[in-house]
Amino acid sequence: MKFVLNGASTDVMAHPMSRLLDVLREECGLTGTKEGCGEGECGACTVLVNGEPVCSCLIPVAQVESADVVTIEGLGDDHPLQHLFMNEIGAQCGICTPGMIMAAIALGPSPTLDDVKIALAGNLCRCTGYSAIYRAVLKWREMSDVNVSASATR
Amino acid sequence: MARNVGRQCVRERDAVRTAISGLEVRRAASLGEALSILRDDQRTPIAGATDLYVALNFGTLEPRRFLDIWAVNELRDISMNGKTLVLGALATYTSLIRSPLVERHLPMLVEASRQVGGPQIQNRGTLGGNVANASPAGDSLPVLAAVDAVVVLRSADTERRIPLTKFYTGYRATVMRPNELIVAIEIPPVEGRQWFRKVGTRAAQAISKIVVAGVRAAVPRIAFGSVAPTVVRVPETERSLASGATIDEAARVLSREIVPIDDIRSTAEYRMRVATNLLRRFWIETG
Numbered sequence: 001m002k003f004v005l006n007g008a009s010t011d012v013m014a015h016p017m018s019r020l021l022d023v024l025r026e027e028c029g030l031t032g033t034k035e036g037c038g039e040g041e042c043g044a045c046t047v048l049v050n051g052e053p054v055c056s057c058l059i060p061v062a063q064v065e066s067a068d069v070v071t072i073e074g075l076g077d078d079h080p081l082q083h084l085f086m087n088e089i090g091a092q093c094g095i096c097t098p099g100m101i102m103a104a105i106a107l108g109p110s111p112t113l114d115d116v117k118i119a120l121a122g123n124l125c126r127c128t129g130y131s132a133i134y135r136a137v138l139k140w141r142e143m144s145d146v147n148v149s150a151s152a153t154r
Numbered sequence: 155m156a157r158n159v160g161r162q163c164v165r166e167r168d169a170v171r172t173a174i175s176g177l178e179v180r181r182a183a184s185l186g187e188a189l190s191i192l193r194d195d196q197r198t199p200i201a202g203a204t205d206l207y208v209a210l211n212f213g214t215l216e217p218r219r220f221l222d223i224w225a226v227n228e229l230r231d232i233s234m235n236g237k238t239l240v241l242g243a244l245a246t247y248t249s250l251i252r253s254p255l256v257e258r259h260l261p262m263l264v265e266a267s268r269q270v271g272g273p274q275i276q277n278r279g280t281l282g283g284n285v286a287n288a289s290p291a292g293d294s295l296p297v298l299a300a301v302d303a304v305v306v307l308r309s310a311d312t313e314r315r316i317p318l319t320k321f322y323t324g325y326r327a328t329v330m331r332p333n334e335l336i337v338a339i340e341i342p343p344v345e346g347r348q349w350f351r352k353v354g355t356r357a358a359q360a361i362s363k364i365v366v367a368g369v370r371a372a373v374p375r376i377a378f379g380s381v382a383p384t385v386v387r388v389p390e391t392e393r394s395l396a397s398g399a400t401i402d403e404a405a406r407v408l409s410r411e412i413v414p415i416d417d418i419r420s421t422a423e424y425r426m427r428v429a430t431n432l433l434r435r436f437w438i439e440t441g
Contacts, residue, residue, distance in 0.1 A: 016181070016222075017177040039211060039212070040204055040207075043274055055275070058211075059203060059278070060203060062222060063224045103274070120272075122271060122273050122274045122275060
């Protein structure tokens with residue numbers, strides 16, 4: 001079964017009803033995507049399918065045929081949002097972090113704090129109390145909005 | 155002793171996962187294909203999988219044979235047919251939230267959709283799935299019941315239109331036949347102010363303890379979720395309000411009309427108190 005994974009076309013052998021989460025972790029070796037609750041409550045397994053955040057524990061892999069899938073590994077190791085999560089102490093135990101980042105990455109430009117809270121409402125964190133995470137995401141959007149307007153005026 | 159503990163662990167692990175290898179799925183690319191597969195073969199439709207895969211992950215999934223309809227794009231449309239708003243069965247909560255037509259004609263469905271799970275669930279969960287799943291706590295169902303929505307069922311050779319209020323026959327039971335698919339939900343024109351409230355443990359990611367939708371018109375229309383085995387309209391309460399009863403009298407009528415239960419999410423007593431409070435809020439805020 002073929003789909004695009006982190007920008008590269010991928011062909012996996014998997015049962016069509018396998019969970020996307022298991023295919024990513026076990027067939028593709030991408031263990032950055034975490035399993036938390038297995039019921040769509042915690043968001044730890046969040047990945048992007050065609051640009052939208054979804055819970056990979058609730059998706060039969062057959063349904064991503066030909067789709068564009070992006071996991072935390074797709075951001076590389078040097079994404080500004082990853083650095084901000086570290087700098088703002090938005091990660092403690094770390095289990096929610098990949099899912100938080102994948103849910104945040106889908107945010108539109110110039111979000112308010114409420115927009116960030118809504119975008120991350122499907123992701124649970126039991127360590128940080130969320131404030132540091134919201135701060136990291138808001139700083140990242142401010143940075144990237146500045147970069148966008150700087151390149152627009154160039 | 156250690157061996158017993160070990161064995162128990164294995165048993166528990168077995169219990170939380172359905173063996174994928176025991177499942178079988180066919181995928182339909184069009185509605186015609188989906189209906190002809192269902193004509194010949196009994197299968198459980200699967201779309202956004204936000205309920206079915208929770209059952210799969212918990213090992214409580216009973217069906218073994220599935221029909222995947224996620225790719226049937228013709229069921230995603232949101233459109234007007236004359237004055238009727240037609241919501242395709244595969245319209246996701248996200249697409250309902252973003253639809254100018256839904257915002258204009260049925261804003262309380264936008265409100266309800268925003269309160270389903272979080273964005274990840276809203277991106278995948280479908281309106282048809284919420285109806286088919288037949289949970290008494292389904293967030294969209296009081297909205298659909300309050301506006302007298304019609305469920306459009308199609309099989310390979312027939313089409314039936316069933317009012318949502320007649321669609322459920324009991325707890326998790328519907329009038330659907332095995333060869334039928336929900337293809338759309340039709341919303342007749344709604345006159346009057348719309349009102350929706352969901353009470354859960356927290357704002358996002360919570361299954362409702364109680365959910366209510368109302369339309370304030372000469373004869374108000376009010377529906378509750380999580381207070382009975384199915385979503386329910388409360389016709390006696392509606393009639394008492396229409397006939398000029400005070401809100402206190404109507405609240406007493408309501409308390410005789412619904413029979414909430416104790417369960418893991420709440421108690422009957424709490425639900426009864428909150429239901430009557432919500433009736434008051436509806437009446438005050440739409441007055």
